[in-house]
Amino acid sequence: MKVRFFCLGFTLVWLAVGCAGIHGLNLWPMPKSVSHGGQTLYMSKDFGLRYEGSNYTDASGILKDGFARLLDGVEADHVADYNSTHFDHSVLLQGLNVIISSFNDQLQFGVDESYKLSIAATGNPRYVYLEAQTVYGALHGLQTFSQLCHFDFTTRMVEVHQIPFTIIDTPRFSYRGLLIDTARHYQSLPMIKNVIDAMAYSKLNVLHWHIVDSQSFPLEIPSYPKLWNGAFSPSERYTMADAAEIVQYAQRRGINVLAEIDVPGHALSWGTGYPSLWPSRDCQQPLDVSNEFTFKVIDGILSDFRKVFEFRFVHLGGDEVNTSCWSTTAHVNKWLxxxxxxxxxxxxxxxxxxxxxxxxxxYEIVNWEETFNNFGSKLSPKTVVHNWLGRGVAQQVVGKGLRCIVSNQDKWYLDHLDTTWQDFYMNEPLTNITYPTQQKLVIGGEVCMWGEHVDGSDLEQTIWPRAAAAAERLWTPYENLATDPKKVTGRLAHFRCLLNQRGIAAAPLAGPGRVAPDEPGSCYKQ
Structure with missing residues (x-):
């Protein structure tokens, strides 16, 4: 096999000729360190999971489930033959040996997500080796390994390429998020699970669930059961059991769920069930600041949240607040x-x-940037400021010693259909932030899929593959990132096709936003 050297940023790695070919190094996001050869091995019929040399027992079953998903993904619903009688045992992989250091399967912010994945040049029997500090690092290793596997239609077996290889990997940022908005259009539980699956494939690790807004309040709140009277319809709701199911589904894939209530603005739907939360019938938002009941409801919501949403953070919104209603409503103006x-x-x-x-x-708190812009010095030191408006805000936030999440709307808003995947890839969260102590305060970034113009019919193709372009920016070390997005087009195209093969409706790369193929042709060329 011919090889050439290809420069990604400043780091030299090997790539096979033909960036979209099945024998190329088509890993997304690109790991921290990769060395590989050109051999091909085959999964044996008994390819399984083992823990030789590890005290980890996988009592929670998280790794076992991840391994089962790995096998399903690489077979891609094809019927594998696994008739190894025609192969010498030296070319058969017998299994995956996992060594995990920590017994703690609790998922929280900052959990160690590093891993090492390797196959030696020789050995009998042959095994893949995966080492990680935590099961969540191991899950990332499984995702990377899955991209080195290919179902071969001639042998009807799963091939594993690039052997021998050693991959050492760890994420650049601890927070790698994707926002979905279920208040502007309802999203079904299966659709949310599809989004979570694709996030895991991309190594994103926070689902920011913008659950409620002015238009609808679809979530059950046991403490205040009339709140979900603000849902679009009785069929477009989530029970607390539904929310718990989503949280558990995400956690078992290494993804935290960040729940948001956006207060005091963006809350008109709250008053459908409890009209006293409105300043008046004629002036319905922001929530009534003068009414103690307003804060009792917020307390009840967060009390119920705590039983389901276990992530360290909760998002309290705070953006786009038009306070004129408070002055024009007599009893609120009197309170002021x-x-x-x-x-x-x-x-x-x-x-x-x-x-x-x-x-x-x-909880620790995430607030949209308007709170910082208006009274940043008053915010709790446990606040994470969520940047979305100005490109220079992150620099100001960390300069004041607060943490920041970057989601600048000109580059990382998925509802902006004129923003290309190249723009998503090149958006740098640490722009003009040079001091290491301040860089650490940027905990990561997030792409935002606002829901005004997406529902179950077009959600996935609006998110993918542009969200995956941002995912490499958030995962891969800065020095390994391409300085020209043209250099990663083949890899991203291959990953987009992989998403399609796994049932995710990712759109072609050739166009802004969500586009359809414009002519017959291979997935890898679109």
Missing amino acids: REHHLNESEAYQYFVLRAQNIALSHG
Whole structure:
């Protein structure tokens, strides 16, 4: 096999000729370190999971489930023959040997996601070796291994390419997020699970669930059961058991779920069930800052959240708050005067009080950047500022010692259909942030799939493959990233086709936003 050297940023790695060919190094996102050869081995009929040399027992079954998904994914629903009588045993892989250091299967922010994946040049019997500190690092290793496998239609067996290989990998950022919005259009549980599966393939690890907004309140809140009267219809709702199912489904794939209630604005739907949350029938948002019941409801929601949403953070929104309703509503305006507050100060009061409620339930807080822009010095030190408006905001946030998530809308908003995958790939969260101590305060980034113009009919092709382009930016070391997106087009095209093969409706690369193929042809050429 002919090989050539190909420069990704500043690091030299080997790539096979033909960047979209099945024998190329088509890994996405690109690992930290890769060395490989050109041999091909075949999975044996008894290819299985073993733990030789490890004290890890997988009591939770997370790794076993991940391994089963690996086999399903590489077979791609084809009927494998596994008739090894025609092969010498020296070319058959007998299994995957996993060594995991930690017995703790709890998923939380900052969990060690590193792994080492290797196959030696020789050996009998032949095994793949996967070493990781935690089961979640091992899951990432399984995803990488799956991309080295290919179902061969001649032998009807699963081939494993690039042997021998050694891959050492760890993520660049601890927070690698994707927002979905179920308030503007309802998304079914199977669709949300499809999104989670594709996130796992891409090594994204936070599903930001923007559950409710002005248009609808689809989630059951046991403490205040009339809130979901604000759903679009009785059929477009989620029970708390549904939410728990999504959280568990995501956790077993190494993905945390960040739940959001966006207060005090974006909350008109709350008043459908509890009209007293509106300042008045004629002026219905933001939520009534003068009403103690408002904060009792927020407390009840977060109390119920804590039983299901186990992630360290909760998102409290705080963006796009038009406070004029407070001044034009007589009883709220009277409360403002009695408390010597103007509208801006009342906005600050509301956000900080909501923060304190979240803190009392053991959460750290994420707020949209307007809270920082208006009263950043007053925010809890446990606040993560979610940048979306200005490109220079992250630099200002970390300069003040607060943590930041980058989602600047000009590059990482998926509902902006004119934003290309190249723009997603080249968006750098650490732009103009040069001090290492400040760089560490940028905990990561997030691409946002706002739901005004997507539902179950077009969600996936609007997200993918552009979200995957951002996923490599968030996973791969900066020095290994391409300085020109043209150099990764073949790899991303191959990954997009892999998503399609696994049942994810990822759109072609050739076009902005979501586009359809414009003529007959191979998936790898679109």
